[in-house]
Amino acid sequence: MRLNLRRAVLLGVFVCGAGAAADAQSRMTGQQDAAALRVFHERVADYVTLHRLLEGGIPPLRPTTDMEELRANTRALAARIQTARESVPQGAIFTPDVSAMIRGRLARALSPEEWGWILDELATDEQGRAIRVPPLRVNMEWPSTVPMQFMPPRALLALPRLPAELQYRLIGRTLVLWDLHADLIVDLLPGAVGT
Secondary structure, X not given: OHHHHXXXXXXXXXXXXXXXXXXXXXXXXXXXXXXXXXXXXXXXHHHHHHHHXXXXXXXXXXXXXXXXXXXXXXXXXXXXXXXXXXXXXXXOOOOHXXXXXXXXXXXXXXXXXXXXXXXXXXXXXXXXXXXXXXXXXXOOEOOOOOOOOOOOHHHHHHOOOOOOOEEEEEEOOEEEXXXXXXXXXXXXXXXXXXX
């Protein structure tokens, strides 16, 4: 009887201790995510400030149907941003802590099966042919071989909000932070989603 009581007490201590450890881990993860979110917002704000400063020197677009004029405006902004950010490495915005936060949010947004279906869909074009993805890098234009595809709404809801200049996009399993005004990859997170 005494032995069973001792086991029950030890088991209770173990279970309570495990619960307390899980609560502490959850608090720590919440604090780490909050810190990562602050870093992400600060770095995105820094990028957008630069974008707006550089965009300010380009003549505003006028209503036109001339696609070459639109492309010239986009290329002018892209060239300015590329020059200003020529030494910025991958991970300047998607830091290790930000990357961990985003991977966690994306993993919780959709089931592995749903991600599998989406990744299968992203791997082919409208004719069912495999999409050729070139090596991706920061400050490159959106690859011409990769169609502009959707982001799952539940994934977008799980990710931190972005200012109007930026969007999230997926190229395979890589999450891309894309500047739609300049048509540039601002940062990328390889292996952002998996199955």
